[in-house]
Amino acid sequence: MIDKFKAAFREESYELLSQLEDTLLELESQPRNGELINAAFRAMHTVKGSSAMFGFETISKFTHEVETVLDQCRAGTLPITKDFIGLTLKARDHLRRLLEFEEPPPREVVADGETILARYRDYVATGAGLKPAPKVQDAAVTGEGATAPESTLQAQEGPSGPGPAAHESGLSTYRVFWKPKPEIFLDGTRVLSLVEELVGLGEAAVYPHTEDIPPLEAIDPERCYCFWDVVLTTQKTENDIRDVFIFVEDRSELRIERLAEAFLDEEGRAKRLGEILVERGVVSPESLREALGSQKRLGEVLVEKRVASKAEIDSALVEQEHLKKVQERSDPAAGSIRVASEKLDALVDLVGELVTLQARLSRTSFDLQDGPLASISEQFERLISQLRDNTMSIRMLPIGSTFNKFRRVVRDLSLELGKEAELVTEGAETELDKTVIEKLGDPLVHIIRNSLDHGIEKPSAREAAGKAPKGRILLSARHSGAYVLIQVADDGRGLDRDAIYQKAVERGLLAPGQEVADDELFLLIFAPGFSTAKVVSAVSGRGVGMDVVKREIDSLGGSVSLSSEPGRGTTITLKIPLTLAIIEGLLVRIAEEFYVIPLSSVDGCIEIRRSELASYGERRILSYRDELVPFVSLRESFETAGEEPEIEQIVIANSQECRVGFVVDQVVGDYQTVIKPLGRMFKDVEGVSGATILGDGTVALILDVNRLALAAQRDGAKRAARGGER
């Protein structure tokens, strides 16, 4: 049992350390953001507490020391420098390493921890000698301390900074009470416009109190009877909120209260109605306790006992609802459960089996021509299809979870290379299958390292070229049909066309003087062993890496493209399928064998007579929608015996490089394809990316459209050459 708890502790600690890494990287650019320091402190504190609980003594002692230093930063007695961030990132890495061992960890690992702690002690000793840094939050409030000690990082926020109430996400929640004086209408003040302006500052829940509006006979139409309770979640500061009412402050009662950053109680539940009412001063704790003793709903009891008005209860409920919504958004984990990924994989496998079984049922019901059975089969098919989509959606994760680790790569590597670079991410919320995300990590690291090493110039070179000294790498993701496009774009020097051309000629990939388009030439950097770097560094230059990227992306069923402009930068685009488990496919037949072509690649189908096909002879190019498209006979490619039918079909598919036609005997129709790997024995078979089991139990191979298209192009070139010889 204890092992189970330990495993849970490790998992949670990995997550906390990952968050800590993000926080520290953010802190590096906002060193006076008190909330970020608090977040780092909290992460360390939680790891310390849990590690002690589960007997991880070494971790507990180590975190205790780091936590003490962080506390000094929090109190403002130690500055936060780039060195401090670097050291704390190292401490974080060390903790991650410690988590891999049982207690006690190997001596050399403990010794590494001691080295880190010694550096902290040095830092404290030197840092303590510095003029005390301004207290983080005060500095932000007053703007004082803008001239921090030289070694202290300069905040890089906008002129107003994050403000005193900035949350980790930059958001804060305020409770605003605004009661205009009755005569406010007299100078033409447009009250509703002011409320609208306030609401425009962020996300708000508004409760207008109308209870004081008298009946028509008693109303003074020029007197204001309403007032408002507003709960506002915003990036703006209290002063910004106050500014909305700047011209009516003397004619109204305005109270602004920032709510504690956690609106959850200690058990992680949204605040209860009673708590909000007590906080608002509507009811006393004693009245609340008394009311809670009743079996009825709290609000009803309080109204019945005249402790609170209905409007006060409704207003508090509006606040509760708002806080719940904001909390859920800032913490997507709320309302979710943690499931081991193996269980999820097992579920997907089972759904795959069900899909296969359903295909068998459909087939059987069709063969039997049984009405009731066909009806059950159709209903079953609909349910399975929903189950499949739901299960696959559970495995979808936002790609941002991988993006975060690249920030650290960029930080560390730019320091190592003496360059300045920032990683900007876009589309972090784009979702992809978990398996695909896992496999994308390494290729993206290669590409980003390459961008930093070869693309981004040193600050002096950038300035000489009229660029900002700090380079920029944009990592973005977006959906495009059944694919996700991931781009890594740098604003560096761009690819050296001449050097690549020369290298390609040297390596025999191009004939001297051969004309080649830029995009084709640039793709050669993905060839094995291809590097134009004159110096081999620890980072890159051996020509190993980009070919691995290409191979990995190919293995995911994706493709790579590249564009570059001299002096402006390079953009590498990865086109990745959304999932690797179940796809929509087009089932085709050649003789007695079935194949699946991924439906996302299929552009159309053409029917063609055998005699007409024969007339193409060696020139296997047909005209399709005013475009010349090469085609390939799958019967020939897979050396399938048997007679071709009188009428054949050509499936036109879009590959990475071009459109290509596949000649088949019959197009059976669309087919939900559960992808099964081919296993080691067949992994090198060209033109096939996997297999699937059909309803009658037979195996159909899934075609690798990209590879087959390349083969078709190669064949086409050979045939053309043969034609030329004749």
Place this chain on the structure above:
Amino acid sequence: MPTSKAETQGIVNLSGVLYTDRAAALKKELEEALAGSGPVLVSLSLVEDIDLACLQVLYAARRSAKALGREFHFVGSIPSRLCKRLCAAGFLRGHPERTEDIEAGLVEF
């Protein structure tokens, strides 16, 4: 005349911008409508904008109607600009489109 009272007692057609300067006139008009015996029907279809003073008068009229046991309803469509304003100020929850839903959705109306 931006505001007109239909011949049938109890129907009030409002139009233009309903700011503070028109609140007193609106009160009078609604009082006259309530003086009748049938239901009070208010059309906001031609209203371009409204501020709190007039909105309060509508609330007051509705409360009086209720006290008198009289029906008080909005008729015709309600311009989306108006709905937006009522939503932003918290008087209207959600973003209902149908007039009866808007009427039912007004906080404590």
